[in-house]
Amino acid sequence: MSRLPLLNLIFIQLLFIGCGGKDGTTNIDQESRTPDSEWVEDNATDEDASTIPKVAPFPQSGAAIVPAEPDPVVAQIETIYRPDDTRMQPDEYKLKELGINKYESKRLILFSDIDPDIAKTLPPVIDRAYESLVAYFGPPLPARSGADFQITGYLIKDRDRFVTAGLVPVNLPFFSHGQHRGQEFWMYEQEYDYYRRHLLIHEVTHCFMLIEPGLHPPMWYLEGMAELFATHRTLEDKIEFAVMPEDSKAYIGLSRIEMIQKEIAAGRMLNIDQVTNLGPAEFAASRSIPYAWSWAICKFLDRHPRYQSRFRELGQHLVGREFFRLAETLFEPDKSLLAAEWDQFARGIEYGWEFEANAFEIAGNDPVAFTDSLSIDVTASRSWQSSGRIVEAGVPYTITASRTVTLANAPKPWVSEPQGISIRYANGRPIGRLLVGVLVGDRNQKELIETPFEVHDCGNGDVIRFANRGQLMFSVNDFGSERSDNRGAYQVKVIPPTP
Ligand SMILES: [Zn+2]
The missing domain is CATH 2.60.120.430 (Galactose-binding lectin)
Known part of the structure; x- marks a missing residue:
């Protein structure tokens, strides 16, 4: 086994993301490609990362004596907006004739041909998920138009119906579960209620985390965090995100814990370097298993009392090089302890882990x-x-x-x-x-x-x-x-x- 430096992911992941996912990703179980890999490829160059202007803080009104001259620095402050909303605006009445209904909440417009009694329950879930994402990562960039942040999803039972309606863009890569681009995502109907919501939240998390252009975090983090938030618990009219599943019964279709248990039993334990080096090739080749590992490492670091605050700092750097620098340096001080604790967690992982x-x-x-x-x-x-x-x-x-x-x-x-x-x-x-x-x-x-x-x-x-x-x-x-x-x-x- 090679002795790669811990979290040695900067160059390898840059390479993976930069060339990732257009072809050869059609076997991915969860999704057909890296999160918006086409888009990342077009945008995640070094120049882009370094030329992204920073959002400057607003001057504190009344906090200081008003200067006689306009401050040249303040004069240069400009608000950074998120990319313009380019979502499709289909005619909902025409879609209705095709059997596709529209369901809308503040944060989600959902077009779907599934059972209306199920479909109508989904947009409110995303309103709650959005609050959870904002609490963790901070609010998304404002829209130039002043519009609220909202996503459109296409939940597809009969693909032909959506193709006929023009709701599957011809340049959208093949996907077998879900796919996202900008403020839109596409996903197929799922057999289980839990997993339908899970995949929905997963795709929404990608849309949310990738809304700001620039150099994005590596795949283990993007997929791991989408899985982290998607793992949810419903309690009567409440819903909690980013939970540790307490038993298998309430999470039908998920099986992330079982996947890791099977990998361990087969002698395929991955250390932290190996998980954080998972790239498009592995995600394409191994079906859902890289998703399970990515979830596990994010869950472990996000919940472990020793590493939680450091790990959460990463979430404040969804764009730019700082993520990579922090991922490499934040855990340096107790690297061998972290390696040992990860080893114990991964080898002993089970529902309800304390x-x-x-x-x-x-x-x-x-x-x-x-x-x-x-x-x-x-x-x-x-x-x-x-x-x-x-x-x-x-x-x-x-x-x-x-x-x-x-x-x-x-x-x-x-x-x-x-x-x-x-x-x-x-x-x-x-x-x-x-x-x-x-x-x-x-x-x-x-x-x-x-x-x-x-x-x-x-x-x-x-x-x-x-x-x-x-x-x-x-x-x-x-x-x-x-x-x-x-x-x-x-x-x-x-x-x-x-x-
Ligand atoms: Zn994903």
């Missing part, structure tokens, strides 16, 4: 070498916890554990000793079993490590020789969705080798 409880607990101070034996408590309600000690590779450490913990799993709580409960397994090991790990590498590790985290089964006690030098960690094995309500702690003693 991001806080599964975040590694790292000692505030730098870990130190063993000078004598160590006794610590390992809490059952948290994932991996640092011992505050460094272990050396290849030498024997004697580890013993005692006491009990309560694993608050349904249908009843289980009291476990450090050897675990062998009638229920999580990640291939009995729940409740004491695990020992090594966070490989130093805090200032520059290269991404192939195996960032080394895990050993420990149970009641064992003599363990680690393959790597690194920070010694402990965890009580459990499902990633059932950890937070566990109680108690094991008492663990570590005796280092005598020098």
Whole structure:
């Protein structure tokens, strides 16, 4: 496996986007090409990125003494508008004769030939999704006309009907699920209610994120964020976006979690560099799997307490080079820890993943070498916890554990000793079993490590020789969705080798 620098995506992604998606993308399951790749190709040149004028802040009225002369800088301020609205304006009465109805809300005009009782529920969903997108990314650029931001979607059951009506432009690339361009998108009717809304929100998210011309973020981010927002939960008359699915029943047709589980089981784990280097070729070749990985990395970074604020900063740079610079630098300080935590998340991903409880607990101070034996408590309600000690590779450490913990799993709580409960397994090991790990590498590790985290089964006690030098960690094995309500702690003693 190559050791690519973490988030080393600038040049590779520029290359992918620049030449992406016109041909050879017809097999993509989700969509036929990169988000607006044709458009990106025409526009995402270096000159465009550097010549995009910045929106200057409005002068504060009454905030300062009025200058005698007009400020030459202020005089040059000009508002940046979004591209003009070039959506088709079809005759809805003629369309009605063809069996295509119009449904409209503030943020969406939807033309569709599907069941009207279903179609009419969709525009209000997009009004809510728009609020969520604005809260995350900020409002879209204003229109020169002053018009509200609105998108037109074509939800197609019978393609011929839409072609006859002139609603499928001849230069629109082939698509098998959805396609978007400017403030318009096209998508086929879906079998499941959940997935119909999901794909609708996915396409709207693309329209929203790509409305401003210029150099756009790479595919893993554009597709991952479209998937992130599209993953929604409906509760009576409420709808929540960007949720972590809690079980498979409410998300029929999605299967992103199952896809990653299958990839892991088949030995196709992707590290962060590999996910952030997914480009049009992979999206074209692997059907929905790159979408699943892109969603997972965005979901992980967006919800993990350690990385959330940094990741959300990326969302403030949807145009220009700054996104790429930040993506490469923001996560530098704890690169090896991030690699290890991603590894744990991806390998253990499941419905209802608890991001806080599964975040590694790292000692505030730098870990130190063993000078004598160590006794610590390992809490059952948290994932991996640092011992505050460094272990050396290849030498024997004697580890013993005692006491009990309560694993608050349904249908009843289980009291476990450090050897675990062998009638229920999580990640291939009995729940409740004491695990020992090594966070490989130093805090200032520059290269991404192939195996960032080394895990050993420990149970009641064992003599363990680690393959790597690194920070010694402990965890009580459990499902990633059932950890937070566990109680108690094991008492663990570590005796280092005598020098
Ligand atoms: Zn997409």
